[in-house]
Amino acid sequence: MYTKYLILLCIILVPAGAYAALDVRVGTTIRGSLYITGSLSKGSGSFVIDHPLKPRTHLLYHSFVESPEVKNLYDGIATLDENGEARIRLPSYFEALNKDFRYQFFPHGEPMPNLYIKEEVKDNSFVIAGGIAGGEISWQVTGNRHDPYIVENPIVNEVSKSTETEVTKGECLFEPLCD
Numbered sequence: 001m002y003t004k005y006l007i008l009l010c011i012i013l014v015p016a017g018a019y020a021a022l023d024v025r026v027g028t029t030i031r032g033s034l035y036i037t038g039s040l041s042k043g044s045g046s047f048v049i050d051h052p053l054k055p056r057t058h059l060l061y062h063s064f065v066e067s068p069e070v071k072n073l074y075d076g077i078a079t080l081d082e083n084g085e086a087r088i089r090l091p092s093y094f095e096a097l098n099k100d101f102r103y104q105f106f107p108h109g110e111p112m113p114n115l116y117i118k119e120e121v122k123d124n125s126f127v128i129a130g131g132i133a134g135g136e137i138s139w140q141v142t143g144n145r146h147d148p149y150i151v152e153n154p155i156v157n158e159v160s161k162s163t164e165t166e167v168t169k170g171e172c173l174f175e176p177l178c179d
Contacts, residue, residue: 035166049149052096060093068157070150072098075140084131088139094124098143105139
């Protein structure tokens with residue numbers, strides 16, 4: 001029988017008069033900003049916000065998509081009806097969470113050069129048309145978040161280094177790139 005020990009060495013540098021605390025345990029919650037200057041490996045990752053349609057009673061989780069925009073991605077496979085169309089139904093919160101939609105779709109098994117968006121997103125669905133009856137297509141739609149949290153906390157993509165950033169001017173997060 002042996003005992004495993006977790007050794008945590010933590011150095012917190014804060015300006016004089018400021019307060020910082022770190023509480024590390026299983027299921028740790030950090031309220032406020034967290035900056036990691038090295039790599040982060042994880043089994044999964046998500047953002048969590050108050051559900052845009054039920055903010056007092058539900059949470060909404062989404063996994064990460066790397067992008068300079070706060071983009072959400074939805075995709076699937078659809079079979080076209082007898083008219084060569086498919087209505088794609090999106091989650092009930094789709095329009096409450098997203099704006100600025102972008103569409104992609106591709107036929108499976110046979111060419112369908114006349115595919116097009118017949119109806120853009122409305123009431124959390126859109127219609128793809130112009131295909132072959134019974135044909136199968138893969139589709140993708142993206143949207144940029146516009147929920148209250150992201151509106152109040154926008155992501156700024158490019159920031160000049162200063163005393164307020166993770167590293168100051170003249171320093172690099174990854175030193176070999178500074179050479």
